Amino acid sequence: MTIFEALRKDHDIQRDLLARLVETHGDSEERDKLYKKVRAELKYHANAEERSLYNPMMDIDLTQEKARHSVAEHHEIDEMIELLDTTDYSATNWLTHAKQLQHLVTHHLDEEEQEVFQLAGRGLKEQQKTSLATLYQAEMQRQRSE
Numbered sequence: 001m002t003i004f005e006a007l008r009k010d011h012d013i014q015r016d017l018l019a020r021l022v023e024t025h026g027d028s029e030e031r032d033k034l035y036k037k038v039r040a041e042l043k044y045h046a047n048a049e050e051r052s053l054y055n056p057m058m059d060i061d062l063t064q065e066k067a068r069h070s071v072a073e074h075h076e077i078d079e080m081i082e083l084l085d086t087t088d089y090s091a092t093n094w095l096t097h098a099k100q101l102q103h104l105v106t107h108h109l110d111e112e113e114q115e116v117f118q119l120a121g122r123g124l125k126e127q128q129k130t131s132l133a134t135l136y137q138a139e140m141q142r143q144r145s146e
Contacts, residue, residue: 003053003124003132004117010045010140011109017041018102027089035089035098039081042105044143046074052136053120060123066116073108080104 017038024031050071057067080101087094124132 001133001137002129003136004121004129006133006136007049007053007117008113010041011113014038014041014045014105014109018098018105022095022098022102031089035084038101039085040144042077042081044140046077047143048136048139050074051139052132056124056128056132057120063116063119063123066119070108070112070116073104073111077101077104077108 017034021031021034021038024034054067054071057063080097084094084097084101087097121129
């Protein structure tokens with residue numbers, strides 16, 4: 001498995017969780033459970049992805065700018081999560097913020113899959129693509145088990 005295949009697998013999980021989250025209503029147990037899962041998955045993914053993909057991309061002239069852009073998008077996603085964390089589940093704007101988070105994340109994932117992965121695929125060595133997948137998966141497993 002390559003780093004790109006490993007990341008795509010988790011991207012699909014994130015898309016599904018976010019789609020389910022924006023269908024929830026009010027201060028419900030379902031919303032709380034899904035939001036906590038989304039928040040954790042996004043945090044774990046960003047941490048592992050930055051270590052296993054973006055740090056190596058920073059060392060390559062061809063991919064450095066794209067890696068910086070993607071890390072900046074992670075910070076935008078973090079800011080939206082902070083806003084959601086301080087908004088009551090029953091507030092009228094909670095769902096609006098959740099949909100904004102879904103839009104930010106979806107845009108980020110699409111951009112990664114359509115642009116970043118292709119560029120990184122040209123910059124990274126073949127052996128690196130599989131070793132980075134192992135690093136990413138190990139980091140995700142470590143974070144999920146904590």
